[in-house]
Amino acid sequence: MSDKIFVFGHQNPDTDAIGSSMSYAYLRKNVAFGALNTEVVALGEVNEETAFALKTFGLEAPRVVKSAKEEGVDTVILTDHNEFQQSISDIEEVTIFGVVDHHRVDNFHTAVPLFMDVQPVGSASSIVYRQYLANGVEIPTAIAGMMLSGLISDTLLLKSPTTHPTDFKVAEDLAKIAGVDLEEYGLAMLKAGTNLSTKTAEELIDIDAKTFEFSGSKARIAQVNTVDIPEVLERLTEIKSAMTAYMTAGGFDDFIFMITDIVNSNSEIIELGSHPEKVEKAFNFSLKDDHAFLAGAVSRKKQVVPQLTESFEA
Amino acid sequence: MSDKIFVFGHQNPDTDAIGSSMSYAYLRKNVAFGALNTEVVALGEVNEETAFALKTFGLEAPRVVKSAKEEGVDTVILTDHNEFQQSISDIEEVTIFGVVDHHRVDNFHTAVPLFMDVQPVGSASSIVYRQYLANGVEIPTAIAGMMLSGLISDTLLLKSPTTHPTDFKVAEDLAKIAGVDLEEYGLAMLKAGTNLSTKTAEELIDIDAKTFEFSGSKARIAQVNTVDIPEVLERLTEIKSAMTAYMTAGGFDDFIFMITDIVNSNSEIIELGSHPEKVEKAFNFSLKDDHAFLAGAVSRKKQVVPQLTESFEA
Numbered sequence: 001m002s003d004k005i006f007v008f009g010h011q012n013p014d015t016d017a018i019g020s021s022m023s024y025a026y027l028r029k030n031v032a033f034g035a036l037n038t039e040v041v042a043l044g045e046v047n048e049e050t051a052f053a054l055k056t057f058g059l060e061a062p063r064v065v066k067s068a069k070e071e072g073v074d075t076v077i078l079t080d081h082n083e084f085q086q087s088i089s090d091i092e093e094v095t096i097f098g099v100v101d102h103h104r105v106d107n108f109h110t111a112v113p114l115f116m117d118v119q120p121v122g123s124a125s126s127i128v129y130r131q132y133l134a135n136g137v138e139i140p141t142a143i144a145g146m147m148l149s150g151l152i153s154d155t156l157l158l159k160s161p162t163t164h165p166t167d168f169k170v171a172e173d174l175a176k177i178a179g180v181d182l183e184e185y186g187l188a189m190l191k192a193g194t195n196l197s198t199k200t201a202e203e204l205i206d207i208d209a210k211t212f213e214f215s216g217s218k219a220r221i222a223q224v225n226t227v228d229i230p231e232v233l234e235r236l237t238e239i240k241s242a243m244t245a246y247m248t249a250g251g252f253d254d255f256i257f258m259i260t261d262i263v264n265s266n267s268e269i270i271e272l273g274s275h276p277e278k279v280e281k282a283f284n285f286s287l288k289d290d291h292a293f294l295a296g297a298v299s300r301k302k303q304v305v306p307q308l309t310e311s312f313e314a
Numbered sequence: 315m316s317d318k319i320f321v322f323g324h325q326n327p328d329t330d331a332i333g334s335s336m337s338y339a340y341l342r343k344n345v346a347f348g349a350l351n352t353e354v355v356a357l358g359e360v361n362e363e364t365a366f367a368l369k370t371f372g373l374e375a376p377r378v379v380k381s382a383k384e385e386g387v388d389t390v391i392l393t394d395h396n397e398f399q400q401s402i403s404d405i406e407e408v409t410i411f412g413v414v415d416h417h418r419v420d421n422f423h424t425a426v427p428l429f430m431d432v433q434p435v436g437s438a439s440s441i442v443y444r445q446y447l448a449n450g451v452e453i454p455t456a457i458a459g460m461m462l463s464g465l466i467s468d469t470l471l472l473k474s475p476t477t478h479p480t481d482f483k484v485a486e487d488l489a490k491i492a493g494v495d496l497e498e499y500g501l502a503m504l505k506a507g508t509n510l511s512t513k514t515a516e517e518l519i520d521i522d523a524k525t526f527e528f529s530g531s532k533a534r535i536a537q538v539n540t541v542d543i544p545e546v547l548e549r550l551t552e553i554k555s556a557m558t559a560y561m562t563a564g565g566f567d568d569f570i571f572m573i574t575d576i577v578n579s580n581s582e583i584i585e586l587g588s589h590p591e592k593v594e595k596a597f598n599f600s601l602k603d604d605h606a607f608l609a610g611a612v613s614r615k616k617q618v619v620p621q622l623t624e625s626f627e628a
Contacts, residue, residue, distance in 0.1 A: 104428070116432035116433075119430075
């Protein structure tokens with residue numbers, strides 16, 4: 001095994017997973033004291049939104065790996081996630097050197113002490129940015145651009161309730177370093193991620209999908225961004241077939257699919273599986289033809305997962 | 315429920331549990347932005363070493379609580395621990411606002427995002443000290459004294475292998491603010507914790523004891539500091555009786571008792587229970603009359619727990 005340390009975000013990487021891992025790997029390689037031999041990798045291909053960000057700042061996507069050990073690496077740093085089922089396949093067999101994350105902590109444990117910087121802010125990239133300041137490392141333009149993109153993506157341009165009061169200043173600072181106009185670049189990047197017409201239904205339900213456990217039930221929760229919910233709902237039959245096939249193949253009890261209108265900040269929720277009544281109770285709505293409108297909901301983390309957790313536990 | 319937030323270290327508090335919780339509660343109450351209504355409490359009475367530190371710096375011990383909910387508090391901050399079995403009795407029912415710790419992360423989870431600052435350094439107090447610097451909060455003399463005491467206690471005056479390269483400077487800084495001579499005060503404080511003659515055997519095995527799970531086995535690991543191992547071993551029969559009674563009452567599979575010579579940095583290990591062969595394999599020694607000498611070992615966290623974890627998993 002080498003002294004190389006893999007740095008990566010979660011499976012089905014979104015822009016914050018890629019942005020935070022690229023920027024954190026660069027930071028740890030370039031600190032004055034205790035520099036590490038880091039390599040940023042990804043646990044999946046980047047989505048179109050992230051591809052837009054990478055292209056804007058002249059960067060290549062990190063290479064995709066499936067296992068650390070197979071690559072001769074036994075030490076890893078996780079960004080934008082901590083739950084093992086969202087991480088690299090051999091996470092139980094490697095040493096976790098550090099974690100930079102902004103999610104709840106669950107299904108996570110280590111054998112030895114580690115670095116863990118978890119903060120309830122809008123993006124993992126916001127935390128990495130603060131670590132650049134704390135360590136006095138100069139931020140290259142492109143790295144600032146990727147951190148900014150991660151923050152914009154996770155907060156839907158600072159509109160999501162997951163946005164932390166400190167995130168506005170972080171976005172302003174990073175846009176300045178990256179040399180872009182925050183609003184203009186942000187909207188262009190988000191729109192690049194809403195081009196759903198070229199995607200198959202199987203791709204749609206996997207663009208940004210994560211696995212959760214609710215009181216012993218296994219649930220998949222996916223989210224897509226759009227500027228036109230009705231356009232997506234025209235493909236309801238096709239999407240439901242894909243969701244059912246995915247549940248059967250993966251042994252899931254439920255599949256919840258969030259179609260989020262990034263302009264008006266609302267979502268349509270599709271639920272398939274064993275617990276429609278738990279989902280109805282969680283959101284206080286009635287499913288018709290397996291779906292319902294959820295006004296004001298844009299954040300899976302803050303407006304969907306905690307509500308489902310409570311409803312399933314009741 | 316009030317807006318009060320309890321800040322506390324682990325059960326059977328040692329000097330770092332008390333020092334880190336007192337100093338962190340003060341810090342969060344006194345930051346310029348986002349100040350919290352914190353109250354430091356403790357999950358047990360302080361030991362003699364901690365009492366010496368408190369007396370030196372003119373402070374009272376935090377009041378002891380058994381439950382948060384019973385006190386009308388539903389939000390907590392943990393210092394110097396994260397594992398739920400080492401925490402407050404109703405930890406599963408309250409919101410964990412933050413964690414400041416320097417141990418492995420295990421048996422820990424939250425429903426929502428939180429602040430978590432875990433670093434593999436010599437004491438939780440070392441991390442709190444860095445947070446004072448980061449937040450620009452002035453450190454009162456007595457608070458500096460308690461952070462220094464926590465660091466000295468956990469690292470046996472910077473001699474334990476758990477001492478981080480950055481801890482030497484932290485100790486020097488804190489000694490200056492606290493107005494004490496590091497070596498002189500440190501040795502006096504450690505010696506105050508080695509007065510074992512007035513303790514019953516039941517008290518001895520509970521001064522600094524924690525519960526661990528090794529591959530489904532439940533183990534208790536206790537440690538005492540002394541300047542004279544043979545003096546403690548004179549009470550072997552009595553100590554073994556107390557260990558056996560404790561195991562029976564608590565349903566433990568093993569009880570490992572570390573008697574640590576703080577001057578020469580060695581330990582005697584007593585093992586009672588179902589897995590003496592696992593303990594022998596972990597430390598590559600042979601138990602005679604249920605005990606053996608472990609040269610160079612002073613740290614439960616670094617020189618005992620990982621070795622037992624590996625041996626039990628094999």
